[in-house]
Each structure stands twice: as structure tokens, then as C-alpha cells.
Amino acid sequence: MSGSDISEKITLAILVERTDAASIESLLRENNFINSQFKIKEYEGKIAIPIKSNTVTHIDNYNFSLVELPMSKKLSSKSPHQMMQDRVKSWLIEQQILANHNELLDDLPNKWEKLGSIALIPQFSLENKHWQNVLEHTSQVEISNLWEIIAESIGVKSLGRQQEISSNQMRTSQVILLHGDSGICEFTDHGVTFTLDVTEVMFSSGNVTERHRIGDIDMTGEVVVDAFAGIGYYTLPMLVRSKAKHVYAIEINPNSIKWLKAAAGKNNVEKRLTILRGDNSEIMQDLHNVADRVHLGILPSSKSAWKNAARCLKPEGGFIHIHMNCKEEEIADLAADILCEFETICRELNMDWELSIHHIEKVKWYAPRIRHVVIDLQCR
Numbered sequence: 285m286s287g288s289d290i291s292e293k294i295t296l297a298i299l300v301e302r303t304d305a306a307s308i309e310s311l312l313r314e315n316n317f318i319n320s321q322f323k324i325k326e327y328e329g330k331i332a333i334p335i336k337s338n339t340v341t342h343i344d345n346y347n348f349s350l351v352e353l354p355m356s357k358k359l360s361s362k363s364p365h366q367m368m369q370d371r372v373k374s375w376l377i378e379q380q381i382l383a384n385h386n387e388l389l390d391d392l393p394n395k396w397e398k399l400g401s402i403a404l405i406p407q408f409s410l411e412n413k414h415w416q417n418v419l420e421h422t423s424q425v426e427i428s429n430l431w432e433i434i435a436e437s438i439g440v441k442s443l444g445r446q447q448e449i450s451s452n453q454m455r456t457s458q459v460i461l462l463h464g465d466s467g468i469c470e471f472t473d474h475g476v477t478f479t480l481d482v483t484e485v486m487f488s489s490g491n492v493t494e495r496h497r498i499g500d501i502d503m504t505g506e507v508v509v510d511a512f513a514g515i516g517y518y519t520l521p522m523l524v525r526s527k528a529k530h531v532y533a534i535e536i537n538p539n540s541i542k543w544l545k546a547a548a549g550k551n552n553v554e555k556r557l558t559i560l561r562g563d564n565s566e567i568m569q570d571l572h573n574v575a576d577r578v579h580l581g582i583l584p585s586s587k588s589a590w591k592n593a594a595r596c597l598k599p600e601g602g603f604i605h606i607h608m609n610c611k612e613e614e615i616a617d618l619a620a621d622i623l624c625e626f627e628t629i630c631r632e633l634n635m636d637w638e639l640s641i642h643h644i645e646k647v648k649w650y651a652p653r654i655r656h657v658v659i660d661l662q663c664r
Contacts, residue, residue, distance in 0.1 A: 295322050295355040297332040298340060298348045305331035308346055322355040365394045368437035375430055384414045391415055397489050400471035402442040402482060404459060431463035444482055457486045474499055476524045477550045480515050484539040494647045494658060499525035506576035509596045511564045511589050516544040518579050523553040530556050532571060534564040568592035576602040583656060584609040594629050601637045601663035609650050610657050619644055622659050637663040
């Protein structure tokens with residue numbers, strides 16, 4: 285790629301005089317030598333015409349030179365998925381794979397998670413028996429070309445395959461990098477810059493509406509405890525957009541902490557952030573009566589942290605954002621149960637607060653009939 289522009293690529297071209305360009309272009313088209321993916325361009329006073337291969341060695345009555353130049357890709361009215369299908373079909377033909385095209389093309393990804401310059405395709409894309417057979421009998425060089433075609437069709441530099449998030453306490457990413465130099469990416473969402481390595485840590489794009497909602501709450505002057513900080517999914521919006529006075533971010537995964545620190549620096553909020561590494565059940569014990577707001581962003585349930593969250597609030601109370609998974613038809617019951625549970629917690633801790641459900645947010649579908657919800661509990 286040329287610089288950071290993924291619309292350009294170093295491409296073979298022939299360099300001709302302006303006066304000869306139209307005639308040479310016509311001859312090349314007649315022989316199907318032009319690489320139609322790229323635009324013809326002016327270069328150093330001459331015309332560069334992209335070609336498919338270096339088999340063009342001689343054109344009667346014309347002088348030209350073979351060069352490799354950064355060439356701009358043509359804009360297409362086709363969707364990335366359609367372009368991917370077209371280009372992969374051409375790749376299959378080049379590999380002399382002439383059977384099962386429909387089954388192979390149908391198994392290409394039609395959705396992906398795009399994080400800056402990297403895209404993550406679903407775990408089971410290109411995994412059916414026909415693709416398994418193709419990939420088993422294709423050289424690594426050509427497989428690399430296939431991944432590059434898919435990345436370019438999506439419009440990214442790097443490509444990864446999603447895997448199940450590890451079930452350990454670290455919730456480690458197990459993304460497999462298919463194309464590109466590394467899994468490091470950087471992107472801005474709703475005015476907040478995130479940076480991470482997708483092969484090291486997870487990022488949930490499905491929580492985008494909740495990140496935006498939290499970032500749009502005015503937290504001016506507030507101290508916040510983020511009990512499950514990760515790479516800063518909510519810590520950073522609270523600092524950058526909500527203007528929280530200070531956030532205590534608790535995280536046990538050292539890789540997540542590394543990328544949270546990096547992003548805090550890029551957003552210039554590191555002076556208002558304290559990162560505490562370890563198990564929040566222990567660390568929150570040292571944060572009693574410090575917070576105006578506590579964020580409990582863990583699924584499927586944040587219940588293990590409820591009592592400590594109440595302890596973290598200042599004596600005058602505040603807000604607790606409680607993330608949970610719940611059946612759609614049981615959301616109202618869940619809110620009532622949370623209210624009842626916290627009333628019990630407050631009695632045990634001798635906290636004389638009036639409790640109320642301030643807001644219920646349906647974030648996304650987590651599984652069939654299962655919602656990821658956030659219950660905003662107000663204590664005052």
C-alpha cells in the first residue's frame with residue numbers, strides 16, 4: 285500500500301508518451317491486458333496504464349517502459365460483498381478451480397467487524413467442506429493472495445478471523461490474523477480514539493450505542509469507578525465526552541491495561557485516570573465512599589460486584605450502571621429484582637438511600653431471546 289491510503293496499491297503499469305496513450309490503450313484492451321481495477325494516471329509528464337502482468341514486452345511502432353507505481357483503485361457501484369465475490373471467482377478460475385463456485389462464493393463473509401484498518405470476518409467464513417478442500421490443495425502464496433483480495437474488497441489493510449473469546453478471567457482475544465503485518469488498529473468512535481491489538485484483546489462493536497449513551501451523560505465534576513474497564517470501552521467515553529473529573533479503572537488483564545494506557549494518552553486524559561490492576565472484588569474494597577458513579581460492564585451478570593459497588597458510592601449516593609443478560613420478556617422483573625436486592629444491600633451496609641430505576645437501556649441481542657440490558661440505578 286502507498287502510505288496510509290488503502291485505495292492505492294503498487295501496481296505494474298506501462299509508461300507511454302501522451303501522444304501514443306490512446307492508441308496503446310486501445311491495443312491493450314483488445315488483448316485484455318489492462319488491469320481494469322485501477323485508474324489510468326498521469327506520471328512525470330507521461331501516461332501510466334495499469335496492466336495485468338509483465339507479458340507485455342513489445343508493441344509494434346511504439347516505445348514504452350514497464351514500471352511499478354502506486355495506482356488508485358476505481359470506484360465501484362457494487363457493494364464490498366459483490367466485489368469480493370467477483371474477485372474471488374476470478375481467483376478460483378486462476379487456480380483452475382472450476383467446480384462448486386456457488387457453494388464457495390455463498391460462504392464468503394457478507395458482514396464483518398471493521399476496526400480502523402482491520403476487518404474481522406466471522407469465525408466460520410470460508411469453512412464449509414468445499415473451502416476446506418480448496419485450501420488444503422492450494423499453496424500458501426495463493427492463499428495469502430486470497431486473503432488480500434478479501435481485505436481489499438472490504439477496504440482494509442489487515443484481515444482477521446474471529447474466534448470464541450476465551451472463557452478465562454482475562455477474556456483473551458483469540459483472533460487469527462489472516463492478512464497484514466499486525467493486528468494493531470486505531471480508530472475514532474463518537475469523538476473517542478481507541479487503539480488495540482485484536483489478537484491480544486477483545487473489542488465489542490455491538491456495544492456502540494451504549495458507549496455513545498454513556499459518553500453523552502454529563503459527568504462534570506464526578507468521580508467514577510469502572511469495575512470492568514477492559515481497554516476503556518466506557519472509561520474513555522466517560523473521560524473524553526462526559527467530562528468526568530476522575531475515573532478509577534479496574535482491570536485484571538495486562539494486555540487490556542497496556543492498550544487502555546495507550547488510548548488514554550492519545551485522548552489526553554491520562555491525568556484524570558487511575559488504572560488499578562487486579563481483581564475488582566479486592567480493589568473495590570479500597571475505594572469505599574469515593575465515587576459519584578459506578579460502572580459494572582460485565583456479562584452475563586455483574587451481580588458479584590453489586591455490594592462493593594454500593595460501598596464505592598459516596599455517602600450521599602449516586603448512580604450504578606448495571607449490565608446484565610436477560611430474556612426480553614423478563615426485563616421488567618429483572619429491574620424489580622435489582623431494586624429489591626439493592627434495598628437488602630443498603631440495609632446490610634446501613635445506607636439510608638432512596639433507590640429508584642432511573643433508566644433501562646436495551647443494548648443489543650446477545651443470543652436468541654436474550655437481551656444485553658443496562659439498568660441505571662439511582663441511589664440518593
